[in-house]
Amino acid sequence: MIIIRFNLLQLWVWLFLGMLISSNVKAAVIDVTHFGAIPDDGLDDQVALQFILTHLNNGDKVYFPQGVYHLSAELQLEGKTDIEIYGSTTGRRVTLMATGFNPFETSVYGGSLWIVSDCKKVNFHDLMIDVDKPVSINGSVSDIGSDISGAYYMLELGEEFIGYNPNLQDLKIMHQLSYEHDGTPNYHISTHYNLKEGKYPLIEKMDRLKLKIYNDLAAQLSIGEKINLRLKISGNPCFKFLGVTTLALSDITIWQWPDFAMYVSDRLNTHFKSKDMTLTRVKMKSKPGSARLMSISADGIHIASMEGTFKVRDCEFVGLGDDAINVHSRMCKIEEITEKTVSLINGWTNKLVEDDWSFPDDVIEFLDGTTGKSKGTAxxxxxxxxxxxxxxxLKHVNPGDFVVKKTRTPSTVINNCTVSRSRARGFVLQSNDVIVSNNKFSGISGSAVLLSCDMERWFEATVIKSALVKGNTIENCGKFLKWNDTLIGYGAIAVKTAHEIGGIDKPAGVHRNITISKNNIKDCANSAIFVSSTDQIKIIDNRIENCSNRIGIFPYGKYAIYLKNCENDLVQGNKFKKVKEEFGRADKGLHSHLRIR
Structure with a gap:
């Protein structure tokens, strides 16, 4: 809690400044240093900045001169139109530094840095974001053994984590994850701890930056492997956008954050709804000179509800704790139905769906609860x-069928981005219309591109109606991501109806009109391209090298290209080198015509 005390003179100054901002008839450029936010002084700037945001007029611009600004709590922008928030592009640039992280306490930090709600035309650019203390620490394995307390490994931490000395043994660790020497997460160990029950690993401090960590799976490690220790610091997304129409972010860099970097959804009782978002030259990566393995502890960008188009170009995602981008909306199940009314259950929570799931005049689509195929819209x-x-x-719709949002799941266009050394997948895209072109993926535990609609666990929607995956370069992906000790990276490019194990048995026609063309795929464990449950799939002119040789998903993984339950397909012009088998397929009661040239 922040306690602010004003003397009478200070109070009059703040009131005058508020009237000065609010009285501007024309759009103003507001220099934050003129209103009490002073960079590089080490003091908290949150109150001064929130004062400015609260008193903005529509059309105003908020300017940050160069330097570091400290923030102990979130900043909120609400009910504004045509707002630009930006930093200096000269000198040391602008850093917004989140403070207050403490991994020695059992309490969890729960704040965002920015919450933007019920706004239209908001533009952020030329800002860097960091945390005052690392939210995860990492090092190299120097020894492995066992003693009376169990199996253990020795971890030599990097010098940049010296700030947590001398109490390293008291750090609250929520997750341990192993990495290859090149920084690719390899899941030799991936151990979560039950925070609610207060369960943490046994740790002994051996030296100033040396820990002895007990883990039953320590024998699976080798000397020199890297380990990331995610500390018990979690919170809300760095940027949370709720009901924002026409949103743009460019030249934003987030060095580290303990949750989603960006989250987009809708909210009840707002004038505006989430619609149209463009990201340009956004970076999520560790700071230059840092050896931190993990930059963002969860997804980079998580779209949960948005209308219109989501565009991402020239962005970089390095060292993420989950997917770089996940686009979806929530899938529901029909509990009861009358002629024009349906009672809906949130598939994830198994409770009545929230009223902000969808809105009047939105179009929703019904999917068969068994086959997953469309039954029509309303x-x-x-x-x-x-x-x-x-x-x-409503016709031919029954209890148990799925319901997905057509209106509030955006068309998605992603091009010229880089994703590397991340824990889960590159892009998880669950949208009717998708274009993924000219991106580079490397060192990702799971699939580089997963086109999906999860009908089994996460209940994320919606199905693919049209997709183009073209001209991407994919290396060293899909080798390690596991679910219950089973690899789940079916393909470097995969099309399924679930994220993890399974999601491959629905009939053709759940997804439609997908083209996978001119991609270069190299050094991936299972299939380079795995497609299921799709009508009209084209796989053309891809170059595939050294894939399907380290089979983790049998029998599909031994084929460089594999189709399961597909029809009206065309596979031609693909080039293969060092693969176990080039092509395989399995169909479930389908009479599909396959053309291979």
């Missing part, structure tokens, strides 16, 4: 407490 008239009234009569 337009929402009204909703209350999980009951959605449609404008038209």
């Amino acid at each position: 337009v929402i008239s009204s909703r209350h407490l999980g009951r959605y009234v449609m404008k038209s009569v």
Whole structure:
């Protein structure tokens, strides 16, 4: 809690500044240093900055001169239009430094840095974001053994973590993850701890930066492997956007954050809804000179509900704790149905869906609860407490069928981005319309590109209606990501109906109109391209080298290209080198025509 005390003179100054900002009829450029936010003084700037944001007029611009600004709590921008927030492009640039992280306490930091809600036309650019203390630490394995307390490994930490000395043994560690020498997460150990029950690993401090960590799986490690220790610091997304129409971020760099870097969704009772987002030259990576393995502890960008188009170009994602980008909306199940009304259950929570799931005039789509295939669409008239009234009569829809949002799942265009050394997948895209072109992926535990609609665990939607995956370079992906000790990277490029194990048995027609063309795929463990449950799939002119040789998913993984339950497909012009077998398929009661040239 921040306690602010004003003397009478200070109070009059703040009131005057508030009137000065609010009285501007024309759009103003507001220099934050003129209102009490002073860079590089080591003092908290949150109160001064929040004061500015609260009193903005529509059309105002907020300017940060060069330097470091300290923030002990979140900044909120609400109910504004046409706002630009930006930093100096000269000198040392601008860093917004989040403070207050303490991994020695059992309490969890829960704040975002920015919360933007019910706004239209918001533009952030030329800002860097960091944390005052590392939210994860890492080092190299120097010894492995066992004693009376169990199996252990010795971890030599880097010098940049000396700030946590002399109490290293008291750090609250929530996750241990092993990495290859090149920084690729390899899942030799991936151990989570039950924070709610207060369970943490046994740690002994052996030297100033040397820890002895007990782990039953220590014998699976080798000397020189790297280990990342994610500390018990978690929170909300760095940027949380709720009901923001026309959003742009460019030249933003996030050095480290303990949750999603960016999260987009809708919120009840807002004038504006989330629609259209563009990211240009956004970077999520460790600071130059740092040896930190993990930059963002969760997804880089997580789109949970948004209309319109999501565009990402020339961005960089390095060392993420989960997917670089995940685009989806929530899938629901029909609990009850009348002529025009459905009661919906949130597939993830198994409770009545929230009223901000969708809104009047939104288009929703019904999917068969068994096959996953479309049964048609309807337009929402009204909703209350999980009951959605449609404008038209529902036909052939039954309890147990799925419901997904067409309106609030954006078309997605991603090009010229780089994703490397990340724990889960590159892009998880669950949208009707997708273009992924000319990106580079390397050192990712799971698939580089997963086109999906999760109908089994996460219940994320929606199905693919049209997708182009073209001209991407993919190396060293899909080798390590596991679920219950089983590899789940079916393909460097994969099309499924679930994220983890399974999601490959639905019939053709769940997904449609997918083209995978002119990609260069190299050094991936299982299939280079794995496609299931798709009608009209084209796999053309891809170059595949050294894939399907280290089979982790049998029998599919031994084929460089594998189709399961697909029809109306074309596979031609693909070049293979050093693969176990070039092509395989399995169809479930389908009479598909395969053309291979």
